[in-house]
Amino acid sequence: MPIIGAAAQCDEEVAISKAVCQPTLRLSVRSITYEAKDILSFELVDSEGASLPAFTAGAHIDVHVADGLIRQYSLCNDPAERGRYLIAVLNEAESRGGSLALHKTIQEGDLLEASKPQNHFRLNYQASRHMLFAGGIGVTPIISMVAELEARGAEYLMHYCTRNPEMTAFKRLLDPLAERGKVRFHHDGGKPSNGLDLASTLREYVPGDHLYCCGPAGFMTATANAVAHWPTEAVHFEYFSTPDDKQVDKTESETPFQVSIASTGDVFDVPANRTIIEVLRENGYTVETSCEEGFCGTCITKYVEGVPDHRDMVLDDDDRSDFVLICCARSKTPILVLDL
Template sequence: MLTLRVRSTTFEAEGILSFELVDPAGAELPAFEPGAHIDVHVPGGLTRRYSLCDPPWQRYHYRIAVLDVPGGRGGSRAMHEHVHAGDLIEVSEPRNFFPLASESGHAVLLAGGIGITPILAMMEQLKRLDHSFELHYCTQTPERTAFAGRMGQDTAAGRAHLHHDGGDWRKGLDMASLLREYRPGTHLYFCGPAGFMKAVKDASGHWPPDTVHFEYFGADPDVPTRAMPASGCDVVLKRSGNTIHVDPSQSILQAVRDAGVACESSCEAGMCGTCKVRYLSGSPEHTDFVLSDEERREFVLICCARVAEGPLVLDL
């Protein structure tokens, strides 16, 4: 955990503030890679994940940008209302579940709204390496477009493109046309709100899976999740034959750990795949952002999955 000083806050666009965070004694901060994020302990006891959006080789500050989400769960509101220049704030060390996969070939970077934050750091890195890329940045209006100034030269050079859709992404960038042709060696990176993510996923469904990289902000509100029965549910650990009860307030991962079985995890939000376990019978309800349909027939991410039909027998 790091305690950092908020050196400045900046109005970046309508509803978007950025926060520049530094070590209180002016020390270098832990290194990070493009696509990385920090977990911020927000006033009021919430923890929120924000991507680092400045170039990764700048080691004396982190910059995060926060969209004030009307009707959100309170984290962004608290950041806007209660975090000011001069404050101290606790953050995790940077972690990266959205790395650049390859520094050769062409990169297509797609950002929707505040999803520009990890993409910006990627763009800076690719520019520094003189790597071929194109950026498409979709926002509602020019007024709601953060960091447009940082891509001015790239816009002029024809490798960064701004698309304004007035709030309906279907009226903006034509994803299907953009992604219709897969060119070998190309990698696709995208981040944005749920409707944008679905549009890009649908348009890139024919791309080789290992060339498509994305990051959600958090739980996808379009993915309905089944409420766990008030009594919880059971999973069976195949290797010991033990049955473990999963309380409604727990993840399967927590219940398995509480039973003394070691399991690796990292994001604990269905985004990294570290907690992947094979299952042998039963039906999980998958809520992750990582597994393909084919993988879901065999594996489950136990940090976020629930039991749709039991008993769920895990190869543990």
């Protein structure tokens, strides 16, 4: 049976391709650094000392953290660097295993398998000004954007919201930029109402502005509400958890449909309370996934017939004309044919 998923991991840049690939990079952990309370950064280099595949700001890699455990981590270093990837990991109280495994078991010198970089959170270089909003560990893709925008001499302003200075990763790196007025720190002491007033900060939309936001679900929701009047193409979000209002619905109220495999002609029923992935697994397909909630992109799959009911937070309209995330999507047509 085919292995499904990780399709976009073959891609270093922007376009999403169908080619299925397994983790292709063997990375060695060169150093582990304390960045802030509960946050460690891991500097990863090619295990043979070779240059690493290029990436653009906002990209992430899929790290095989432990057997069957794949997690996405944004690359936080300068995209101009070809000799290393830097990721930062928050040891979350409600970890589903990934951050805990990295914090507790990975040591300098260990080897990790990872995908090549892929990017669903790209800078728009046509923007006249880039407004960067980071909440907590959501700083990881943003800090790479800062490096790239600095290198390009582009206009930007970063707002970085955390509970307190002790929980503010990469502060030493950002302090000089704060002195230049390019970065503003906001500490709320754990009470969002004491932090940055997103609604007033984002009230005025200036044509040419693009907003990029990454952070915890509450921060993302508050930012999305604050820019609801902005043009959709000017706002860019990178999720690492699912907002409450976008949880995958697996209730009996969903409409059943069928999924077909183009290469074999197999047709399977997808009942109201099952996902496509669950059905494929039940029928012997090996499906590579990570979040199974529509925000990581690991399960991306090309479709050739039918109209998906997209439920993800990753694909843009262009992507959606060819690809579907089968952990969360349903179908608007009686049958959805996957290019597998």
